[in-house]
């Protein structure tokens with residue numbers, strides 16, 4: 001059985017950034033598994049634009065040599081904002097070719113404890129030992145299907161993550177459930193592709209991420225109010241951008257700020273595209289029925305909608321027990337809060353040597369972990385912790 005120091009499970013923005021930082025540190029044998037940028041390539045709609053600003057969409061390497069600007073220069077294609085999905089996935093692959101050209105795209109089927117380290121089983125049955133395991137496996141298993149839609153067959157109701165090509169709904173009547181960026185942008189794309197679409201939102205209003213025009217024209221004031229990753233409201237954005245500060249706030253304050261920082265909202269640039277179809281607010285779906293190959297949605301106000309398909313843009317709920325590769329015994333020894341692992345310095349869980357990056361780290365390090373922008377802080381802290389531990393190990 002082969003062995004290494006660190007295995008990274010996942011090759012999205014977090015896994016690749018972690019690989020860049022760990023591999024730049026001498027002396028560590030780091031192996032990276034997963035399909036590069038697969039979530040972005042296979043679970044987001046073609047034609048999508050990134051909601052995060054360019055400053056908040058870099059993957060991270062220690063020298064800062066693999067930024068979006070470096071990618072644009074290498075490709076001879078200037079950056080555009082908002083940044084298109086297909087260019088972001090291409091950026092991720094370009095980054096991967098630099099930092100992990102030897103990446104192994106096989107899936108990890110099982111991670112279990114083995115003495116003071118871990119044993120991993122690959123999809124083809126090969127086994128591997130590692131002193132540390134870094135889970136950067138993303139949010140796909142956490143796609144949330146609200147109860148009222150669970151009895152519908154997938155041909156009639158599907159999560160937004162099930163689609164890359166929304167043109168298959170051209171000429172169909174589609175209800176989109178949700179009031180965030182994913183719902184609004186999916187609806188805009190559906191409308192542009194010839195579907196008859198209505199967005200149904202539970203809350204009384206749809207939030208748009210407007211900023212006063214003076215914020216755009218006065219850069220120093222904008223910088224004072226918003227940190228570059230641009231996660232959270234004015235002022236709060238600076239706290240969110242400093243996870244080591246954020247995590248020291250009283251838990252109630254953290255919870256309140258986190259909810260506000262990630263509440264559903266649409267980017268301002270999307271609003272004009274959403275003016276060609278109805279967005280019905282303050283109306284929840286209370287029950288569903290099938291009628292032949294259509295769905296009847298009954299709403300809280302007594303009205304009904306008869307549609308060909310229901311698209312659930314209902315988000316993701318972190319619950320690490322949904323990672324199919326975590327062995328039951330290992331899972332039960334990870335201290336958790338509401339499905340999130342409780343993490344310490346270096347994103348390490350209560351199982352020494354087992355780290356979680358990305359959205360599962362949001363309970364411990366705040367909402368930045370849910371966005372690409374958190375990958376720089378995360379990769380630096382992870383590397384610092386692993387190197388400190390390796391040098392203590394060597395000294396003892």
Ligand SMILES: Cc1cc2nc3c(=O)[nH]c(=O)nc-3n(C[C@H](O)[C@H](O)[C@H](O)COP(=O)(O)OP(=O)(O)OC[C@H]3O[C@@H](n4cnc5c(N)ncnc54)[C@H](O)[C@@H]3O)c2cc1C
Pocket residue numbers: 009010011012013014015033034035036037038039040044049050051052056057106107108109136137138139140182325357358359370371372373
């Ligand atoms: C529609 C939509 C739009 C979004 N837009 C933005 C945006 O504009 N800006 C932003 O910052 N964030 C955005 N996000 C959030 C985004 O998903 C995260 O910021 C980002 O993907 C986190 O990266 P990650 O590396 O944690 O996970 P992912 O990108 O999901 O990568 C997970 C990796 O793990 C691998 N993997 C999974 N299981 C295994 C296994 N068993 N073995 C091996 N490998 C495995 C996958 O192949 C993949 O390589 C968006 C999310 C959605 C749903």
